[in-house]
Amino acid sequence: MKTPDSARPAAAPPVSAAEGPRRGAALSLAAWKQFLAVARPYWLGEQKGQAWTLLVLLLVLMLVETRLAVLLNEQAGEMTSALAGREGGRFWQTVRACLLVLAFAVPVYALYYFMRDLFANQWRRWLTGRFLDGYLRERTYYSLGADGAIDNPDQRISEDINSFTGRSIHFLLVFIGALMQLVAFSAVLWSISQLLVGVLVVYALAGTVGALYLFGNPLIRLNFWQLRREADFRFNLMRLRENAESIAFYRGESQERARIDASFDGVFRNFARLIRKQCALNVFQRGFSQLTLVLPGMILAERVLAGQMEVGRAVQAAGAFTAVLGAVGVIVDNFESLSRFVAGIERLQALARLVLPDAGGTRGTAKTAAKAPRIQTLPAAHLSLDRLTLHPPQSDRVLVRELSLALRPGDALLITGESGCGKSSLLRAIAGLWCHGSGTIHRPALDQFFFLPQQPYLQAGTLRSQLAYPSPDSPLDDAALLEILDQVQLPRLAERVGGLDAVQDWEKLLSVGEQQRLAFARVLVHRPAIVVLDEATSALDSGSEAALYARLRDSGATLVSIAHRAAVLRHHTHVLHLMGEGRWESMEAGAYAFDGAAGRVRSSAGRPADIAA
Numbered sequence: 001m002k003t004p005d006s007a008r009p010a011a012a013p014p015v016s017a018a019e020g021p022r023r024g025a026a027l028s029l030a031a032w033k034q035f036l037a038v039a040r041p042y043w044l045g046e047q048k049g050q051a052w053t054l055l056v057l058l059l060v061l062m063l064v065e066t067r068l069a070v071l072l073n074e075q076a077g078e079m080t081s082a083l084a085g086r087e088g089g090r091f092w093q094t095v096r097a098c099l100l101v102l103a104f105a106v107p108v109y110a111l112y113y114f115m116r117d118l119f120a121n122q123w124r125r126w127l128t129g130r131f132l133d134g135y136l137r138e139r140t141y142y143s144l145g146a147d148g149a150i151d152n153p154d155q156r157i158s159e160d161i162n163s164f165t166g167r168s169i170h171f172l173l174v175f176i177g178a179l180m181q182l183v184a185f186s187a188v189l190w191s192i193s194q195l196l197v198g199v200l201v202v203y204a205l206a207g208t209v210g211a212l213y214l215f216g217n218p219l220i221r222l223n224f225w226q227l228r229r230e231a232d233f234r235f236n237l238m239r240l241r242e243n244a245e246s247i248a249f250y251r252g253e254s255q256e257r258a259r260i261d262a263s264f265d266g267v268f269r270n271f272a273r274l275i276r277k278q279c280a281l282n283v284f285q286r287g288f289s290q291l292t293l294v295l296p297g298m299i300l301a302e303r304v305l306a307g308q309m310e311v312g313r314a315v316q317a318a319g320a321f322t323a324v325l326g327a328v329g330v331i332v333d334n335f336e337s338l339s340r341f342v343a344g345i346e347r348l349q350a351l352a353r354l355v356l357p358d359a360g361g362t363r364g365t366a367k368t369a370a371k372a373p374r375i376q377t378l379p380a381a382h383l384s385l386d387r388l389t390l391h392p393p394q395s396d397r398v399l400v401r402e403l404s405l406a407l408r409p410g411d412a413l414l415i416t417g418e419s420g421c422g423k424s425s426l427l428r429a430i431a432g433l434w435c436h437g438s439g440t441i442h443r444p445a446l447d448q449f450f451f452l453p454q455q456p457y458l459q460a461g462t463l464r465s466q467l468a469y470p471s472p473d474s475p476l477d478d479a480a481l482l483e484i485l486d487q488v489q490l491p492r493l494a495e496r497v498g499g500l501d502a503v504q505d506w507e508k509l510l511s512v513g514e515q516q517r518l519a520f521a522r523v524l525v526h527r528p529a530i531v532v533l534d535e536a537t538s539a540l541d542s543g544s545e546a547a548l549y550a551r552l553r554d555s556g557a558t559l560v561s562i563a564h565r566a567a568v569l570r571h572h573t574h575v576l577h578l579m580g581e582g583r584w585e586s587m588e589a590g591a592y593a594f595d596g597a598a599g600r601v602r603s604s605a606g607r608p609a610d611i612a613a
């Protein structure tokens with residue numbers, strides 16, 4: 001059974017204040033550059049064939065759609081003129097023409113939107129893959145989480161990319177469509193009234209500049225924070241779910257409620273500010289578009305009243321006026337979603353800078369780390385440390401100073417020391433997760449290592465996939481897997497859960513001790529050369545612990561382990577005792593006595609270890 005203290009952080013890092021919308025975030029050149037940095041690789045890279053083909057197809061559909069819209073507008077004018085002139089024949093002929101145009105227009109319209117969404121989906125798949133490559137490459141997900149360089153990277157990958165691709169295509173087409181509409185209808189409008197065109201240009205320009213000036217930056221900033229607050233809120237809910245059992249044991253509902261309330265309060269307050277701003281924008285947009293109802297009429301009325309222009313021609317002019325205004329006022333019309341789009345680009349570009357080295361980005365963490373002294377890692381047949389000095393990330397505190405040791409195949413090193421002295425940190429350095437410090441780690445490739453943490457990670461999937469993890473497939477047949485389950489003292493597990501193909505929520509189903517035994521089974525499946533155990537038997541009874549250690553030693557693997565029980569000492573050949581402040585001593589295992597009262601291992605003889613390099 002898990003204790004309340006088994007509460008673990010959820011996958012996403014907590015809120016970080018390290019990042020916020022920079023001042024340049026606006027409908028500006030900087031935003032445009034950020035957009036290009038994220039979008040360019042798709043349009044100019046290996047996917048460019050697909051991207052441009054889909055775009056050309058969409059443009060053709062859009063051209064056809066615009067042409068059909070012009071035809072419909074013409075027919076609408078004709079229909080009105082026929083009715084005004086009481087010309088039945090002309091009217092019915094126009095109705096037939098209208099129906100014919102509609103027969104084409106409707107499928108073209110549906111196909112256009114289908115293609116648009118298909119395109120966005122393709123782009124999203126590619127871009128998500130690219131970000132995931134960068135996020136998982138060189139364990140970036142770990143370093144981003146450890147140094148809190150960015151908030152909610154998971155939300156950025158799952159949602160911000162989706163809205164980036166969807167909105168990019170939407171706006172690309174909106175702007176191209178606006179251009180086509182402008183060309184198509186301004187000719188009509190120009191032929192009817194040049195004054196109307198002049199009024200319209202001045203009106204649209206004034207509207208666009210006014211919207212940018214009044215609403216640009218505030219709306220983008222509010223949208224930026226809205227995205228982040230929503231992600232923080234969701235993250236807190238996720239933590240509750242992931243640690244449900246521990247919280248339930250603690251009866252920590254009121255604390256959790258307070259935390260969730262606080263994060264929702266952030267969502268609520270920001271959204272309240274956002275809707276106030278949007279309300280003002282709506283007044284502006286509404287006023288801007290509603291005036292078009294009367295403007296063309298006011299300008300053309302005299303000519304219609306004087307009999308110089310047919311009523312239908314005026315209706316046609318009003319339609320064209322609205323279409324051209326829609327084209328030149330496209331920024332004003334789409335201002336709200338445009339500002340949300342720019343805010344999303346800002347978040348995505350911040351992630352790209354950290355995970356994609358070619359997205360205008362040096363990785364922030366790598367940049368800082370480059371300045372700091374780094375531990376060198378060199379390939380070697382066996383594990384050895386040479387004058388290793390280790391600091392936690394972004395800290396000058398010394399956990400280990402000038403540590404040298406070498407392990408031969410079959411050696412088993414026990415690392416001991418008081419809580420917090422740096423035992424797990426040393427394992428992190430060996431695994432390459434931490435590299436802040438100096439000295440050299442000589443080691444075989446990481447695929448020859450197997451790390452067993454105190455709390456094993458059990459992914460969703462079958463029992464077989466648990467045993468094979470981290471490989472996708474088991475290298476052994478079912479009989480061998482069952483035999484291994486037997487060796488780790490889980491003889492009836494497969495039978496109990498419904499066989500090796502059973503899919504369960506393993507973290508909930510298995511006790512921590514059973515999970516630890518399952519993790520040992522993974523080692524026996526993979527037979528690595530070096531096994532690193534960080535209190536990996538802490539939940540086991542001493543009999544099971546001894547049996548598992550004995551089984552591991554039989555496998556011939558080199559062991560590096562952290563454990564607090566005296567009984568494990570006999571399964572090791574050497575001891576490294578960390579004494580805090582970077583001090584350490586290493587000895588043969590036989591030279592150590594276990595201080596049962598203090599619950600820790602201490603040196604009894606002080607003989608220098610032969611593992612000291």
Ligand SMILES: Nc1ncnc2c1ncn2[C@@H]1O[C@H](COP(=O)(O)OP(=O)(O)OP(=O)(O)O)[C@@H](O)[C@H]1O
Pocket residue numbers: 146392393395399417418419420421422423424425426
């Ligand atoms: N990401 C981090 N950034 C800064 N300091 C850290 C970080 N992770 C751990 N530390 C600090 O480094 C020190 C060593 O931690 P470590 O986990 O190695 O201790 P330990 O000896 O394994 O302790 P225990 O026996 O309790 O597990 C601790 O004081 C811890 O607070």
